[in-house]
Amino acid sequence: MDYIWYAIPIVMFAGVVRGFSGFGFAVIAVVGLNFFFDPKVSVLIVLSLDLICSINLWRQALAQADFGTLKVLIIGSLLGIPIGYTFLLLIPSDTLKLLICLTILILSLLLFSNFTPFNANKKHTKLGFGLASGAGTASASIGGPMIVYYMLSSQLSTQSQRATMILFFIASEALTVFILIGGGLVNEVVINGLVILVIPTLVAVRYGQHLFNQHPPKSLKSFALPIMLMVAILGIIKSSVTLLS
Helix, strand or coil: CCHHHHHHHHHHHHHHHHEEEECCCHHHHHHCCCCCCHHHHHHHHHHHHHHHHHHHHHHHHHHCCCHHHHHHHHHHHHHHHHHHHHHHHHHHHHHHHHHHHHHHHHHHHHHHHHHCCCCCHHHHHHHHHHHHHHHHHHCCCCCCHHHHHHHCCCCHHHHHHHHHHHHHHHHHHHHHHHHEEEEEEEECCHHHHHHHHHHHHHHHHHHHHHHHHHCCCCCCHHHHHHHHHHHHHHHHHHHHHHHHH
């Protein structure tokens, strides 16, 4: 628990990104917390915080979301969560940390390249990305980049992309947290971590939402993707050094 205080600036930075863009909290916070905690602890703390901080975002999201897309993505996520939970239990901690960061790096590079080898309007495309996101969320709290990749490839407006992602993450993360709690992953570190980190996270998310309402961007790519790339590269370096030592 001595390390939990180092997590405060991490979750506050991630919270501002989440409030502004509608995504990015989990992917930034889990890599940061993995420097100090086992991935099983990091994932449960981060998902719980992200779910709590979504309280500040859901009302505005309800008015702007695309519910047809949201429904199919949630169905896919329900199929993917059990797969991800299995990965979380079976893959060694240090290996899982490296896989987390490599996945984030690949998806971020794909988003930068504008490479979209699919029809975003097809139902099977939405279902596939929902499944991948559910598996990624349950295994390592990295379901966000999959949905971001899909959303930024769609024809939805920036406001609708952000709102749909917010509601999707609320639904998928709530179910994942329930499964992880049922699996007995809650311990003293998780509880104390949530108590210490929840207020800084809520404040940061509220500030990020204020920035979005005051200065809504034309695209979410320019804001969030450089941050995701930086986090992925730092995490890969740290995980690689640990595995080789």
